[in-house]
Amino acid sequence: MQVPAHFEYERASSVEHALDLMGRWGDGARLVAGGHSLLPMMKLRLARPEALIDINDLTELDYIMVDGEELAIGAMTRHRDLLRSALVAEHYPIFRDAERVIADPIVRNRGTVGGSLCQADPSEDLSAAFAAVDATAVIRGSGGTRTVAVREFHTGPYETVVGPAELLMEIRVPLRPGGGSAYEKVERRVGDWAVAAAGAALWLDGDPGSTGTVRDVGIGLTAVGAAHFHAAEAEDFLRGKAATEENFAEAGRIAGAHCEPSADQRGPVDYKRHLAGELTARALRRAAARARGSEA
């Protein structure tokens, strides 16, 4: 029987209360939202917090809305709601693509967007998706609110810029017309972590029906050791170039060359590099089709 070691349990009733509890417990406390990463780690003693601060009552952080020129996604948004959101699918189908392959429907009922980002598992899918669309994380501490680009949010495996007395509040994604986005993943079996995955967001210039030119592009990579889940070199190559198969393939090759996968039970390094490149090209192809309106 796997159960966590002893811990103190606190339930936060508001954001202020959560911040107060975190201030009181300090480094020894961990926030728990869906708990589908943290509780398994506690069962295995990979995590052993003194106290758990339960933030499931913070329904004020459970929302998806357009706020000004941005899509705002509350940190307590469950995976299921991100998957089902028509608003998200309309603007950024990359999230629908990614959510469809995150764990399984029952786990998605419970797991949260903010929890996934803060867990910072190197194989977690949303981090690369948010990196691809150049999202911003809104973080609150007792001293006020600060924003950090998702591309600077992760400081290493299981590590983020969120301090022990801080709370991730929401993720903001700029709404930019004329774009398309997509996420492509290869896993060993349905619901597993990625062997590798790639997300792309693409904005095209040019006449409707033409191939078009890449005005701007964002590429995120999952599970292949890309710094900040981000393929900056591949983006730099593609920006301003024609949105062609050849250029997408070359961007993929660059992305595969610049990431640093580790060999493990999911595959050797060269296979993962190959996947990173191929999946980048596929995500770019689908994102471009969506930008042209030829694919939903």
Place this chain on the structure above:
Amino acid sequence: MRITVNVNGQDYEQEVSNRTLLVHFLRDDLGLTGTHWGCDTSNCGVCTVWLDEVPVKSCTVLAVMADGHRVRTVEGLANGAELDPVQQGFVACHGLQCGFCTPGMMMTARALLNENPDPSEAEIREAISGQLCRCTGYENIVRSVRWAAQFEAAAAQGSARADANADPVEVAQ
């Protein structure tokens, strides 16, 4: 910690350790052993119960997290002596072999049909994709859920009620 959880419509007030998982609270403290305990790693889904109408894997929820909430288990599926149509479907279509995955499968099926009364085979397979049947009896599980959907559609139309002992309804391809 002292918690109050409404399980299948009844309030239970109990003292639990913070580290007690919901599945063990249900089985060991309340004696509701219909919910099975399987892999311990949120993979197999045999421990699936409803937390406020939403199916969750109860091996990955703490009992203290359920304090003040409603839980529904397989024991709360039947309406008195009358089996839920999902349960009737599992009887009619031989939806269980060893039966270990059955409680979780039925809780997920009931939630699916509440949201989508006429799910396709693909939608049923997607809904149960987080749950494992070690007998690999998925075909009949899918048929059972379709049977329940058709039973409820027929009942809603006021036509002849399906007989739980009748031959399995053909599953539309």
